[in-house]
Amino acid sequence: MLEELKEIRKLLTPAPKPAPPEGLVNEFVGFISKYKVLGLAVAFILGIYIGNVIQALVNSFIMPLIQFVLPGIGGGPEGTEYILAAGPIVDSLITFVVVAFVVFIIVKIATRIGID
Numbered sequence: 001m002l003e004e005l006k007e008i009r010k011l012l013t014p015a016p017k018p019a020p021p022e023g024l025v026n027e028f029v030g031f032i033s034k035y036k037v038l039g040l041a042v043a044f045i046l047g048i049y050i051g052n053v054i055q056a057l058v059n060s061f062i063m064p065l066i067q068f069v070l071p072g073i074g075g076g077p078e079g080t081e082y083i084l085a086a087g088p089i090v091d092s093l094i095t096f097v098v099v100a101f102v103v104f105i106i107v108k109i110a111t112r113i114g115i116d
Helices: 002-012 024-035 037-069 087-113
Strands: none
Touching (some): 024 037, 037 087
16 A cells, blocks of 8 residues: 555656756747747737838828818828828738738748747
8 A cells, every 4th residue: 555655646746847958049949939039029020010001091091081071181291182092002901911921931830840
């Protein structure tokens, strides 16, 4: 019975923590994983490009409509007129989609090699 209790105690004892990774590459991967740097970088990059899409939408669509409804409101120097245009909106959307796809591929590769 004493042997069984020793065996149970041995099974209930937690395993020792693994040794910290050695080498610059392993330390870097540990840093990226521990502090979730990859997720922060993805959020920052996509946030910049979402901001560009919103800015193009406001400057090319919303402000021209406001200026049409309320002439004289432009927010800029005299004579500034906003022109209703779809080009900048489409351009910023295409750029966002390309950047989002590249970031997706990078995250997929990082996940595959073990960087979460």
